Amino acid sequence: MFRFKFYKYLVLRSLCLVTLCLSTTSVIAQSNQGTGSALRISGFGTLGVTNVDGPGDWGFRRDISQPANDGDFRGDIDSRLGLQFNYAPNAQFELVGQFVLKRRSSNAPASDAIEWAFAAYRPLADLTMRVGRVNIDAFLSADYRNVGFAYPFARPPVEFYGSLPHSLDGIDINKDMQFDDSFWRFKAYAGRSHSGDLAFDGRTSVKPIYGLTVSRESNGLTLRLGLAYAGLDDNPAPLVPLLDGLNSLTALPIPQIVSQVESFQSRLDSSDSHGIYHSFAMNYDSLDWLWTFELTKVTGHPSTRLTAGYVGFGRRIGAVTFFAGYSRISTPKLPVSTPDWATPLTPIIGETGAFQAQALASASAIAVNSSGANQHTFSLGGRWDFRHDMALKIQWDQVSIDEYGARLWTNGTFESANADVYSVLLDFVF
Secondary structure, three states: OHHHHHHHHHHHHHHHHHHHHHHHHHHHHHHHHHHOOOEEEEEEEEEEEEEEEOOOOOEOOOOOOOOOOOOEEEOOOOOEEEEEEEEOOOOOEEEEEEEEEOOOOOOOOHHHHEEEEEEEEEEEOOEEEEEEEEEOOOOOOOOOOOOHHHOOOOOOOHHHHOOOOOEEEEEEEEEEEEEOOEEEEEEEEEEEEEEOOHHHOOOEEEEEEEEEEEEEEEOOEEEEEEEEEEEEOOOOHHHHHHHHHHHOOOOOOOHHHHHHHHHHHHHHOOOOEEEEEEEEEEEEEEOOEEEEEEEEEEEEOHHHOEEEEEEEEEEEEOOEEEEEEEEEEEOOOOOOOOOOOHHHHHHHHHHHHHHHHHHHHHHHHHHHHHOOEEEEEEEEEEEEEEEOOEEEEEEEEEEEEEEEEEOOOEOOOOOOEEEEEEEEEEEEEO
16 A cells, blocks of 8 residues: 555656646747757656556566566556756757656765767768767657657566667768668767666676667658677676686696686686677658567677567557557576585595585575576557647557576566566657
8 A cells, every 4th residue: 555655646646747847848849949059958757656566576677777676556557757958059060968867776976867968060961070979870650759748558578678788889871872862871989888777786888889770761661671789898796706716616636626716717707708799770760650679689698698679560540549469588598506515625625615615506506597588478558649749549568587587576586487568658749
């Protein structure tokens, strides 16, 4: 009862905040129109409630940067408020800032609320350079993943977008080209970012990042190819003591154990390594039909390897859109078993030392197996655009989690599980 009252209060408070922002922005916009100001202020937001019928206290998350929760009825999974400021003194220069307020992990720095903060320069009408904090434009929804009004689903598919970095501190260059009835866009980018599970203080610096995307648009069909290199600069803080302990065992005189230690190190130690993202996407939006498909495969260090994708279909009937989707993520080469180090080590380093070594073996196996994200989701829902700037959505997700595949959840275990996620959201722009 207390939780229901709290979320009722949260929704009412958010509605008041939205009303205030809409009123204030309306006044500013009218003032700007009257003075011809180069400053433009806009915004977006989502008020959403989610109910999870799942195992135990497993917590559903929109992405792995969100804090842990105990599942059940939630008002903080999708709710957010964003403000964007565009200042363009002329056609060549523009300053852009975008700030998103949402529930974040206590480990997240305040700067994470800044999604965009960049300066753009257009020396030519078809050439743009941006410097600062920008989006990593490697995937279809990268530019508007926080703007629920921009897509039909309740949220970008968790299996695909749930573990991807959000922003890039660096530079990108965009070149547009027109060929007959097709529009082409080439984008190159470089910089740094961060990734990891902030709910468990698993933040990792990702640098350098550099990549290239090529897209083609024609008659409502968009095709996109992407390739990106992501360097892993250091290890998440919780893994450092474990890796130090494993390193102390490499001098043992038992080759089999040393080989197993090195195998754990290769799976867990991601410092000075990298991941390579290969992506392909198709999106069709024409007349009353829409469909979308996206696939990515990550190679490189074992901690980065995965395959993820989704497909979605939609049909518009007046102001209502009905949609369905399927998404999946798979992490290879799991699970790993816990080796027996205590028995062969007891005669060599004694019972206490052997017990400590066995504890390291168990902790290493748990750490590797906890990195697995293996699940798939069927989704059904509808969207009602009852105003030009507001949309009401409902969605049902049936999620099946494989053994050793619960990384996208909080409080997950190694057992297989199923969950039903029910979502009701109000998306708006202003």
